[in-house]
Amino acid sequence: MAVPLDELLRAAGEPTRLRLLNLLRVGSICVCDLQAVLQIPQPTVSRHLAALRHAGLVLDSRIGTRMVYSLAPQGTPQLEALHQLLEKCCPRDEVMQSDLARLKEAHRRGKCRVEPYNSTRSARIVSSARG
Numbered sequence: 001m002a003v004p005l006d007e008l009l010r011a012a013g014e015p016t017r018l019r020l021l022n023l024l025r026v027g028s029i030c031v032c033d034l035q036a037v038l039q040i041p042q043p044t045v046s047r048h049l050a051a052l053r054h055a056g057l058v059l060d061s062r063i064g065t066r067m068v069y070s071l072a073p074q075g076t077p078q079l080e081a082l083h084q085l086l087e088k089c090c091p092r093d094e095v096m097q098s099d100l101a102r103l104k105e106a107h108r109r110g111k112c113r114v115e116p117y118n119s120t121r122s123a124r125i126v127s128s129a130r131g
């Protein structure tokens with residue numbers, strides 16, 4: 001069942017949640033990476049992700065002890081429109097660009113991360129040990 005449009009927009013319209021959706025455009029990401037990039041406490045990140053999950057905007061999966069999130073696939077006209085909006089608008093926003101740069105830097109430094117991919121239900125943890 002599709003989530004009513006007003007609920008979808010209410011969930012996506014909160015600034016921190018919009019930043020999370022922007023980051024998830026690149027693929028699946030572990031909560032610890034989202035926390036580090038946004039520089040907010042883990043319970044806050046989890047609360048926002050739960051709201052996005054309840055609105056049907058993100059999917060979650062457990063990899064060992066880690067929770068990994070990804071954007072929900074474009075299964076409805078509402079989700080298709082949201083994906084298009086994120087793709088067109090987020091790259092033009094300064095805060096969103098900064099978040100993506102911090103995520104890229106965290107991955108470069110080998111922080112705990114999930115390798116980016118486009119599938120919606122599987123992921124693999126990439127070792128944080130680098131030479």
